[in-house]
Amino acid sequence: MTxxxxxxAINTGGGDAPGLNAVIRAAVISGLRRGWEMVGIRDxxxxxxxxxxxxxxxVIPLDRESVRGITHLGGTILGTTNKGNPLAFPVRREDxxxxxxxxxxxxxxxxxxxxxxxxxxxxxxxSLGIANVLAQKGVRVIGVPKTIDNDLExxxxxxxYDSAVAFATECIDRLHTTAEAxxxxxxxxxxxxxxxxxxxxxxxAATADAILIPEIPYDLEPVAEKIMARERAGREFSIVVVxxxxxxxxxxxxxxxxxxGRAERLGGIGERVAEGLVEMTGKDTRVVNLGHLLxxxxxxxxxxxxxLRFGAAAIQGLARGCEGCMVALDPPDVRYVPLSxxxxxIKTVPLDSDLMGTARELGICFGD
Ligand code: F6P
Numbered sequence: 001m002t003x004x005x006x007x008x009a010i011n012t013g014g015g016d017a018p019g020l021n022a023v024i025r026a027a028v029i030s031g032l033r034r035g036w037e038m039v040g041i042r043d044x045x046x047x048x049x050x051x052x053x054x055x056x057x058x059v060i061p062l063d064r065e066s067v068r069g070i071t072h073l074g075g076t077i078l079g080t081t082n083k084g085n086p087l088a089f090p091v092r093r094e095d096x097x098x099x100x101x102x103x104x105x106x107x108x109x110x111x112x113x114x115x116x117x118x119x120x121x122x123x124x125x126x127s128l129g130i131a132n133v134l135a136q137k138g139v140r141v142i143g144v145p146k147t148i149d150n151d152l153e154x155x156x157x158x159x160x161y162d163s164a165v166a167f168a169t170e171c172i173d174r175l176h177t178t179a180e181a182x183x184x185x186x187x188x189x190x191x192x193x194x195x196x197x198x199x200x201x202x203x204x205a206a207t208a209d210a211i212l213i214p215e216i217p218y219d220l221e222p223v224a225e226k227i228m229a230r231e232r233a234g235r236e237f238s239i240v241v242v243x244x245x246x247x248x249x250x251x252x253x254x255x256x257x258x259x260x261g262r263a264e265r266l267g268g269i270g271e272r273v274a275e276g277l278v279e280m281t282g283k284d285t286r287v288v289n290l291g292h293l294l295x296x297x298x299x300x301x302x303x304x305x306x307x308l309r310f311g312a313a314a315i316q317g318l319a320r321g322c323e324g325c326m327v328a329l330d331p332p333d334v335r336y337v338p339l340s341x342x343x344x345x346i347k348t349v350p351l352d353s354d355l356m357g358t359a360r361e362l363g364i365c366f367g368d
Contacts, residue, residue, distance in 0.1 A: 004117055005036055005117045005118050005140075005318060005319075006036060006037060006115075006117055007036065007037045007039060007114075007115050007116050007117050007118075008027075008031050008036050008037070008038055008039070008116070008117065008118045008119070008120065008315075008318065009038075009039050009040065009041050009059065009111070009114070009116045009118070009119050009120070010024055010027055010028070010038065010039070010040050010041070010062065010078065010119075010120045010122065011040070011041040011044055011045065011047070011078060011119065011120075011121055011122065011123075012024070012044070012076040012078050012079070012080045012122045012123065012146070013044035013045070013080055013081070013082075013121065013122070013123035013124075013126070013127030013130070014044075014080065014081075014082045014123045014124045014126050014127045014146070014147070015080070015082050015124070015147070015148075015295060016074070016075055016076055016080050016295055017124075017146045017147055017148050017158075017159065017160025017163075017164075017295060018074050018148075018159075018160050018163035018164075018295070018296075018297060018298055018299035018300070018303055019146065019159035019160050019163065019299040019303040019304060019306065019307035020075070020076040020078075020080075020122060020146060020160075020307070021067075021070040021071065021073045021074075021075070021076060021077055022070070022071045022072075022159075022299060022303075022304050022307035022308050022311065023122050023144055023146070023159070023307045023308070023310050023311040023314075024040070024062070024067060024070070024076070024077060024078065024122075024311065025067040025070050025071055025308070025311065026307070026308040026309075026310070026311025026312045026315075027120050027311035027312070027314050027315050028062045028063075028064075028066070028067045028311075029064065029067065030311065030312045030315035030316070031315050032063070032064060034315065034319060036315075037061075038061075038062040038063070039059050039060060039061055039062055039114075039116070040059070040060050040061075040062045040077070040078040041058065041059055041078065042054055042056075042058050042059070042060065042078060042079050043078070043079040043080060043081045044079075044080055044081045044082075044123075044127065045086050045107050045130070046058065046081060046084070047059050047060075047078075048107055048110040048111060048114065049086060049103060049106060049107060049110065051110075059114055059116075060078075071304055071308065072298045072299070072304065073298055074295075074296055074297045074298045074299070075296075082126065082262055082263065083259075083261060083262050084261045084262070085126060085130070085261050085262060086102075086103040086104055086106075086107055086130060087102055087103075087104055087129070087130055087133060088100050088101075088102070088260075088261055089101050089102070089103045089261055090260035090261040098260055100260065100261070104130070104133050104134060104137060105137070107134060107139075108134060108137050108138065108139055111134075111139060117140060118140040118141070118142070118318050118323075119131070119134070119139055119140065119141040119142075120141075120142055120143075120144060120311075120314045120315075120318075121134075121141055121142070121143050121144070122143075122144040122146050123143065123144075123145075123146055123147075124145070124146055124147035124149065124151070124152065124158070125147070125151065125152060125343055125346055126263065127143075128143045128145065128152070128326060128339060128342060128343050129343045131143045131339055132324070132339040132340055132343050135323065135324035135339055136324075140318070140323045141323060141324065141339070142314050142317050142318055142322060142323065142325055142326070142327065142336075143325070143326035143327070143339050143342065144310045144311070144314055144326070144327055145158045145159070145310070145326055145327070145328065145342070146158055146159055146160055147160055147161070148160040148161055148163070148164035148191060148192075148198065148294055148295055149161070149191065149192050149193050149195055149197060149198065150192075150195065150197040150198070150201075150347070151192070151193060151194065151195035151197065151346040151347050151348065152342060152343075152346070152347055153341065153342050153343075153344065153345060153346070153347045154326065154328050154337040154341055154342040155326070155327075155328035155329050155330075155337075155342070156328075156329045156330060156331060157306070157329055159299070159303045159306045159307040159310060160295075160299070160303060161197060161198070161201070161303075162299075162300045162302045162303045162306075163297070163298070163299045163300045163303045164190075164191070164198050164202075164294040164295070165198060165201040165202045165205065166300050167290075167293065167294055167297065168188075168190050168198060168201075168202035168206075168290055168294055169201075169202045169205040169206045171188070171288070171290055171293070172188055172202055172203070172206035172208065172239060172241065173206050175188060175239060175288060176206065176207075176237075176239060179237040179238070179239060180237045182237070182284065183236035183237050183283075183284070184237055184283065184284045184285060184286055185227060185237065185238045185239075185240065185274075185277055185281070185283045185284070185285040185286075186237070186238075186239050186240070186285075186286055186287075186288065187240045187242060187270045187273050187274045187277070187285060187286070187287045187288070188208075188239065188240070188241050188242065188270070188287075188288050188289075188290065189242045189243075189244055189267070189268075189269060189270030189287065189288070189289040189290065189291075190202060190241060190242070190243060190244065190290050190294060191243075191244055191290070191291065191292075191294050191295070192213075192214075192243045192244060192245060193244070193245055193263070193266065193346075194214050194245045194346060194348070195213075195214060195215070195243075195245070195346060195347065195348045195349060196211070196213025196214055196215050196216075196243040196245070196246070196348070196349045197349055198243065198294065199211050199212070199213050199241050199242065199243035199246075200213060200349055200355055200356065200359060201355075202241065203241035203359070203364065204355065204358060204359050204362065204364065206239070206241075207239075207362070208239045208240065208241040208364060209226055209227070209230060209238040209239050209240065209364065209365065210223045210226055210227075210238070210239075210240045210241070210364065210365040210366070210367065211240075211241045211242075211243075211359065211364055211365075211366060212240070212241070212242045212243060212246040212269075212273065212366065212367050213243045213245075213246055213349060213366070214243055214245035214246050214247065214253075214348070215348050215349050215351060216351070216366045216367065216368050217246075217247055217248060217249040217251075218246060218247075218248055218249060218366065218367025218368065219248070219249050219367055219368070220248070220273065220276040220277060220280060220367065221280070222365055222367055222368065223240060223273075223277065223365055223367050224276075224277055224280035224281050226238070226365040227240075227277065227281050227283065228281055231281075231283075238283075240273065240277070242269055242270050242273050243269075244266040244267055244269060245266055245269075246269055246273075247269070248272075253266060253269070254266060254267060254268040254269040254272060256268060267289065267291070268289075270287045270288075270289055271287055273287075274286075274287045306329065309329075309334050310327045310329075310334065313327040313334040313336075314327055317336050322336045324338060324339050324340070325337060325338055325339055326338075326339050326342045328342070
């Protein structure tokens with residue numbers, strides 16, 4: 001099964017998430033135990049697409065020493081990027097126009113030239129979509145699901161999500177006390193792209209009064225009513241958690257920028273929600289956007305464990321002849337699912353889930 005495997009590369013792509021280094025460590029140690037040479041590709045695929053840009057050649061050796069003491073560290077020792085998607089790479093022509101080109105064949109060639117027999121691609125929907133195309137072109141690849149957004153199909157959870165929710169919960173707890181002290185409305189914007197997992201997870205855990213998510217286009221009237229009903233009951237403060245991808249029933253998402261070769265950047269919906277609520281309630285209101293704080297820092301114990309399990313499972317999968325697949329959590333086990341199935345659409349919060357049912361039981365308003 002392990003026929004032909006001598007040199008295994010690892011890369012990390014897309015936005016970083018707590019736990020990347022733990023995956024790298026487990027994969028490297030497990031690979032070395034099998035006598036395989038382990039290497040890391042710098043900054044997603046940039047290390048093989050533009051090796052000249054790197055003094056170290058873009059592909060670096062990963063030995064036992066290079067992964068020592070990194071399990072608890074945030075970020076990624078390999079670097080990452082969510083710019084310049086190699087499947088839709090923007091190239092500026094001499095006349096100033098931008099042409100979009102597919103560079104996947106270049107990656108396949110470069111991996112061959114580097115003598116890489118298998119690739120462990122750690123990423124979210126974008127990076128694993130690229131991995132899926134490489135698999136279809138004959139690269140022996142196994143994906144590892146990473147993202148704070150938790151929006152990947154076929155795995156119960158991605159690593160990074162627990163750390164983001166834990167931190168967001170702590171922040172909302174803190175905002176609770178100051179909101180109560182000042183009788184204010186606090187609007188807390190959280191990341192999550194087109195899914196409301198972080199908003200619902202942290203919002204429910206931190207007892208938010210309203211949670212606005214992309215899965216439920218909202219009206220502000222019921223949110224304002226909820227705030228005023230609390231006021232009448234003597235609770236003069238309220239917490240509203242807003243996912244960055246949420247939008248009004250008749251409105252659009254709040255997009256900061258759209259650049260060729262990368263996903264649109266969301267942000268600013270919290271300000272819109274706050275303006276509307278001030279108009280409707282007249283209450284003193286503040287906005288906090290937790291933004292990249294949710295991605296920074298080290299992984300929780302749960303994310304460390306999941307990331308280590310995923311890293312070890314990726315190597316076990318390669319050893320068993322798995323390719324074109326992704327490791328996935330299916331409690332209590334980690335199993336292997338086809339990359340094509342994992343990347344066909346994003347996983348949003350099911351409205352009939354127990355999580356949403358719990359939120360509804362608790363009386364949390366979703367603006368519907
Ligand atoms: O996918 C992870 C994520 O943090 C999203 O929640 C967010 O929309 C996006 O990445 C932000 O990307 P950037 O780092 O480019 O601002």
